[in-house]
Amino acid sequence: MTKRNAGWRLLCAVALLLSCTAARAGEITVYTALEEDDARVYLASFAKAKPDIKVNLLRLSTGDLVARILAEKANPRHDVVWGTALTQLNDPRLLEMAEPYRPAGIDSVKSAFKDPANRWFATTGYFAGFCVNTEELRKRNLPMPTSWQDLLNPVYKGQIVMPNAASSGTGYLQIVSLLQMKGEEKGWQFLKDLDRNMAQYIKSGSRPCKMAATGEYAIGLSFAFSGVKQIMEGYPIKLVIPSEGAGYEIEVSMLMKSSRNKADAKQFLDWLLTLDAAKLYGERSEMSSVPGAKPTEAVLKAGLPADVSTVLFKQMDFEASAKNKDRIVAEWKQKIER
Amino acid sequence: MTATVPARPSPAPARGFDTDRLAVWGLAAAVVVPLLLFVALPLFAILRTSFITPEGDIGLANYAREFASPKFSRIVANSFAVSLTTTAITVVMAYLFAYALKRTAMPFKRTCGAIALLPLYAPSLVQALGILFLFGRNGIVNRTFDLDIDIYGFWGIVIADVLYSFPHAFLILSAALAVGDARLYESARMLGAGSARIFRTITLPSTRFGILSAIFVVFTIVITDFGNPMVIGADYTVLATEIYNQVSGQGRMELGAVIGVVLLVPAAIAVIVERMIMRGNQASITDGSQPLSIGRNARRDRVALAYAAVVCLAIASIVAIVFVASFVTLWPYNMHLSFRHYRFEVQNGIAPLWTSVVVSLMAAVVGVVATVSAACVSRWLKPLHAQALYFMSVLPAAVPGMVLGLGYILVFNDPANPLEFLYGTLAILAICNVYHYHAQGYLIASTSVGQVSRVFDETSTCLGAGMLRTLRSVILPIVAPSIASIAVFYFVRSMVTLSAVIFLVTPATQLAAVSVLLLDDSGNQNQAAAFSVCIMLIVAAALGLFHGLAGLRARRRAQRPAG
Numbered sequence: 001m002t003k004r005n006a007g008w009r010l011l012c013a014v015a016l017l018l019s020c021t022a023a024r025a026g027e028i029t030v031y032t033a034l035e036e037d038d039a040r041v042y043l044a045s046f047a048k049a050k051p052d053i054k055v056n057l058l059r060l061s062t063g064d065l066v067a068r069i070l071a072e073k074a075n076p077r078h079d080v081v082w083g084t085a086l087t088q089l090n091d092p093r094l095l096e097m098a099e100p101y102r103p104a105g106i107d108s109v110k111s112a113f114k115d116p117a118n119r120w121f122a123t124t125g126y127f128a129g130f131c132v133n134t135e136e137l138r139k140r141n142l143p144m145p146t147s148w149q150d151l152l153n154p155v156y157k158g159q160i161v162m163p164n165a166a167s168s169g170t171g172y173l174q175i176v177s178l179l180q181m182k183g184e185e186k187g188w189q190f191l192k193d194l195d196r197n198m199a200q201y202i203k204s205g206s207r208p209c210k211m212a213a214t215g216e217y218a219i220g221l222s223f224a225f226s227g228v229k230q231i232m233e234g235y236p237i238k239l240v241i242p243s244e245g246a247g248y249e250i251e252v253s254m255l256m257k258s259s260r261n262k263a264d265a266k267q268f269l270d271w272l273l274t275l276d277a278a279k280l281y282g283e284r285s286e287m288s289s290v291p292g293a294k295p296t297e298a299v300l301k302a303g304l305p306a307d308v309s310t311v312l313f314k315q316m317d318f319e320a321s322a323k324n325k326d327r328i329v330a331e332w333k334q335k336i337e338r
Numbered sequence: 339m340t341a342t343v344p345a346r347p348s349p350a351p352a353r354g355f356d357t358d359r360l361a362v363w364g365l366a367a368a369v370v371v372p373l374l375l376f377v378a379l380p381l382f383a384i385l386r387t388s389f390i391t392p393e394g395d396i397g398l399a400n401y402a403r404e405f406a407s408p409k410f411s412r413i414v415a416n417s418f419a420v421s422l423t424t425t426a427i428t429v430v431m432a433y434l435f436a437y438a439l440k441r442t443a444m445p446f447k448r449t450c451g452a453i454a455l456l457p458l459y460a461p462s463l464v465q466a467l468g469i470l471f472l473f474g475r476n477g478i479v480n481r482t483f484d485l486d487i488d489i490y491g492f493w494g495i496v497i498a499d500v501l502y503s504f505p506h507a508f509l510i511l512s513a514a515l516a517v518g519d520a521r522l523y524e525s526a527r528m529l530g531a532g533s534a535r536i537f538r539t540i541t542l543p544s545t546r547f548g549i550l551s552a553i554f555v556v557f558t559i560v561i562t563d564f565g566n567p568m569v570i571g572a573d574y575t576v577l578a579t580e581i582y583n584q585v586s587g588q589g590r591m592e593l594g595a596v597i598g599v600v601l602l603v604p605a606a607i608a609v610i611v612e613r614m615i616m617r618g619n620q621a622s623i624t625d626g627s628q629p630l631s632i633g634r635n636a637r638r639d640r641v642a643l644a645y646a647a648v649v650c651l652a653i654a655s656i657v658a659i660v661f662v663a664s665f666v667t668l669w670p671y672n673m674h675l676s677f678r679h680y681r682f683e684v685q686n687g688i689a690p691l692w693t694s695v696v697v698s699l700m701a702a703v704v705g706v707v708a709t710v711s712a713a714c715v716s717r718w719l720k721p722l723h724a725q726a727l728y729f730m731s732v733l734p735a736a737v738p739g740m741v742l743g744l745g746y747i748l749v750f751n752d753p754a755n756p757l758e759f760l761y762g763t764l765a766i767l768a769i770c771n772v773y774h775y776h777a778q779g780y781l782i783a784s785t786s787v788g789q790v791s792r793v794f795d796e797t798s799t800c801l802g803a804g805m806l807r808t809l810r811s812v813i814l815p816i817v818a819p820s821i822a823s824i825a826v827f828y829f830v831r832s833m834v835t836l837s838a839v840i841f842l843v844t845p846a847t848q849l850a851a852v853s854v855l856l857l858d859d860s861g862n863q864n865q866a867a868a869f870s871v872c873i874m875l876i877v878a879a880a881l882g883l884f885h886g887l888a889g890l891r892a893r894r895r896a897q898r899p900a901g
Binding site: 027029030035036037040056057058059064067068070071072074075077135136158167199200201203204206207209210211214215216217233234235236338 | 687844860861
């Protein structure tokens with residue numbers, strides 16, 4: 001008899017598990033392109049502020065995330081898009097999925113960082129940076145590059161990795177800033193020349209930097225803060241911000257019309273503009289739109305400029321880089337991707 | 339556990355007959371309907387999607403577009419190049435290894451056999467991860483010997499997949515080499531044939547079915563594996579990674595479906611041919627055969643041991659390096675040990691590990707019920723029906739995991755489907771694993787059920803027991819040990835599989851093997867290694883528990899007086 005009871009208990013347990021479904025009150029699903037470790041730190045702080053809201057997180061590379069949202073458009077699974085490149089979200093097909101919302105504290109955010117129609121607002125941003133492994137340079141007797149132009153030097157052949165522009169927001173940012181800087185014709189030629197030195201195109205924007213950190217490759221083209229992180233970890237990395245000016249991007253968040261739990265989703269968006277969050281932005285990002293976000297000592301020591309506006313490529317045209325995205329990515333896939 | 343059937347007041351025979359028929363049909367429906375729903379329907383959905391363009395036209399347009407692109411033909415060529423090369427290397431290596439273990443008197447056979455199975459107990463990409471720690475551009479080998487080996491791409495995938503598919507080939511080939519007819523070998527020797535000639539004219543031909551079967555199994559595993567190419571392939575794209583990028587990355591279902599069908603064809607051909615071969619493989623050993631007895635031969639045994647040791651070293655060093663790397667502080671610049679990589683900075687931290695355990699337990703329970711029921715139903719059905727059921731039960735072996743997973747999204751992420759509520763639950767992950775590995779579970783179950791003599795059925799019926807009672811009191815106790823091995827099989831596979839579930843996980847139902855992939859993808863190799871170690875430890879614990887219990891049971895049996 002006891003055996004039979006055990007069997008029944010097992011069966012009931014299975015039935016119980018089978019009945020577990022995804023969407024519940026007090027629970028929101030958030031899609032993000034932020035770095036995994038950053039998102040975790042932010043969410044841990046959010047959990048302290050709002051312990052009743054459980055956040056299910058899906059992290060994908062920017063291009064993949066946007067494609068996924070479009071693919072799921074008929075039956076969206078998420079309540080919030082968080083920290084994803086504006087260039088990629090600024091697409092009518094995606095904007096129409098957003099519900100206008102003015103989070104608490106939005107008034108103190110500068111106008112360049114929020115949508116006049118309230119569909120999105122930015123909390124952080126990133127700009128291009130090279131992670132250079134100083135030990136590898138020494139071992140291989142290579143000069144320290146300081147600009148995009150330097151990277152064309154044939155001595156770097158097979159020593160450079162960069163993100164794939166189709167899947168990575170950083171990758172797209174890098175190529176679109178070069179195209180805007182040099183004009184399309186010269187820009188594409190530059191990318192083709194650069195391709196000769198390129199060892200691999202990587203799906204994620206931070207991984208090239210991590211590969212440079214472990215010495216798999218001497219130079220990883222990435223965004224500035226991923227270099228800062230590897231330096232703070234203790235890797236022999238120097239962060240180089242290209243002297244031509246670094247292309248940049250802002251990371252925005254939006255509420256979904258389709259959300260089944262808007263009340264909690266709004267609380268999450270509100271939290272993104274609190275002082276608690278702003279402090280973390282100072283520790284974990286290279287630029288922030290939220291007042292109170294100050295880069296920490298450690299971050300500055302790792303090579304981030306105190307005033308980022310001095311290193312940016314200021315003529316960045318977000319409107320154009322959003323509008324031309326599909327065409328440029330298609331062209332990149334055809335001309336450059338292997 | 340003795341199978342006694344207590345006498346009971348004899349029921350009217352006609353009624354007993356009726357309930358039996360009802361029971362069989364009820365059980366048959368309970369077996370067939372899920373097979374249709376969870377195998378046939380997703381496959382149909384893949385086929386249908388591949389013929390419908392995003393604009394809604396029906397036809398071959400998706401195929402035409404893919405095949406017209408030079409990139410696609412390059413990817414197909416890459417896939418075949420990798421799969422054929424790997425298959426050739428693996429089968430030769432595994433044959434020699436199995437030969438050393440089965441046909442020589444070398445020592446340490448059990449140890450070598452156990453080490454060779456290690457790759458079965460880890461997610462596929464662990465092989466590639468380990469190879470990168472060893473042979474990456476800044477891996478141990480290049481650093482120590484100041485070399486410049488570049489392992490990314492074709493050869494990286496080949497080496498990783500050789501290691502990954504090795505145990506499968508080894509198991510098949512060692513079964514083939516375990517049996518042989520000593521009379522043949524004796525006659526050959528008396529006629530003066532040398533060992534090389536004996537090997538060529540007797541050993542090879544008598545194991546040809548095993549060799550062919552190993553070739554097809556390895557080919558299928560390699561062409562559908564996507565973990566290793568993801569990690570070590572760099573810009574060398576194969577079909578399996580392309581389907582992942584197109585679907586999971588870009589959300590292009592129709593292209594994913596086309597590639598899925600393309601992937602389905604060689605895998606299906608391989609499995610069908612393999613089944614046909616296995617059916618033809620019967621007559622080589624007859625009741626007159628003499629079992630082989632292997633004498634000592636010092637030189638041969640030394641060579642065999644040396645070879646086996648090299649292979650074991652290669653396999654074990656991958657596991658070992660992954661284990662070590664998971665504890666290294668700052669690979670490769672600070673080799674001090676620490677636990678820092680075990681603070682997982684990945685979606686939901688360590689939670690996916692427990693989710694995986696739950697899903698694997700569910701898959702084990704449901705898998706046992708599904709496959710044993712299917713095996714029992716086949717026993718009671720008319721031969722024609724039983725054959726149809728057999729076909730459906732082993733069909734999943736021909737379906738690559740990715741294709742099945744993709745089919746599941748198409749079917750179950752459709753708001754119009756009444757079963758849509760399953761999407762995003764742990765249940766769908768467990769179900770997917772149950773049917774992904776249905777063929778293997780079913781074959782174990784039906785072999786075991788087939789061993790129960792039909793006399794029991796008749797005796798039991800004569801004593802007035804219905805079929806269900808026969809099942810409960812006679813068949814199930816006898817097949818209990820194989821039920822346990824099916825459960826363990828399902829548990830282990832579900833812990834390490836990646837290919838099907840990668841499409842079905844959601845943020846709330848993240849699995850451990852997927853976490854390993856994501857960690858690697860974002861460049862956290864050492865955390866990926868740490869997560870793999872956790873998976874391997876849980877699998878090892880499950881296997882240890884299983885063997886411990888089996889040993890206990892055997893000992894208790896031995897102590898009990900026979901009867």
